[in-house]
Amino acid sequence: MSEIKTGLTALALAAFFVAPCLATAHAQEGPKLFFEGDIVRGAGPTAKGPGCVLNSQFKRGETEIFRLRVVDSKTGDNLDDKGVKSLTLEMSNGEKFDMRFHGHPPKEPVDWFWVAGWPIRDDQPTGSFSYKITATTLAGDTVVWQPFKVKASQLTVVEN
Numbered sequence: 001m002s003e004i005k006t007g008l009t010a011l012a013l014a015a016f017f018v019a020p021c022l023a024t025a026h027a028q029e030g031p032k033l034f035f036e037g038d039i040v041r042g043a044g045p046t047a048k049g050p051g052c053v054l055n056s057q058f059k060r061g062e063t064e065i066f067r068l069r070v071v072d073s074k075t076g077d078n079l080d081d082k083g084v085k086s087l088t089l090e091m092s093n094g095e096k097f098d099m100r101f102h103g104h105p106p107k108e109p110v111d112w113f114w115v116a117g118w119p120i121r122d123d124q125p126t127g128s129f130s131y132k133i134t135a136t137t138l139a140g141d142t143v144v145w146q147p148f149k150v151k152a153s154q155l156t157v158v159e160n
Contacts, residue, residue, distance in 0.1 A: 031137045033079070035145040037068035039155055042117055048160070052105075056153070059160045060122050068099065068114040070135055080112065085136040089116040092130040099133070120157055128154040 042063030043051020058064050066089055070079045077083065080101045087099035097116040103109025132146040147154065 031135075031139070031141045031143055032073035033135055033137075033143045033145075034071040034073050035068060035133065035135075036071070037066065037113070040065045040067065057156045057158050058120055059158060060120050060124050061160070062120050064118045064120060064155065066099070066116050066118070066131075066133070067104075068133060070114065078112070083138070085138050085140070087114050087116075087136075088134045089118070090132050090134065091118060124157050126157045126159055128152075128156050130154055 038054055039056060040052050041047055041049055041055045041058065042065045044063065046061045046063065048059045048062055049055070052065070055064075068087065070084055070087065071077065072079055072083070089097045089099055091097075095118070097118065099114040099116040101112065101114050103112050104115070128151045130146070130149065132144055135143045135145070137143070
């Protein structure tokens with residue numbers, strides 16, 4: 001009986017120490033990307049307020065701008081269009097937009113990140129909208145990022 005207890009104890013200890021190693025090995029497979037970004041009102045003739053200011057409520061006719069930085073979790077490097085094959089923004093209504101990597105502000109850049117705009121149609125229903133962003137790595141792997149799913153914190157189209 002003592003030998004069985006000793007064997008079970010050894011087996012339990014082995015599982016305790018080996019399982020985290022297996023989980024770590026599994027976790028290291030595939031791309032590790034970190035996403036950070038915000039949503040701002042587009043500057044331009046249709047803006048109903050100051051452009052390039054953080055916002056989560058937009059009016060019909062405005063353009064909502066998604067700004068995103070993609071960071072390689074292993075190196076800490078900001079990934080540009082040579083480090084990521086593509087980024088695609090998909091709205092909950094099915095609209096898709098390719099994101100572009102470039103400097104901001106455009107005339108005299110002080111920062112570089114991925115950007116896509118969502119022009120809000122005049123017939124766009126009001127309410128909360130979700131979205132997701134899919135990054136495709138140079139190796140063809142995809143990583144999907146979505147914001148919180150709490151309606152109160154999602155982007156909202158409001159009456160003009």
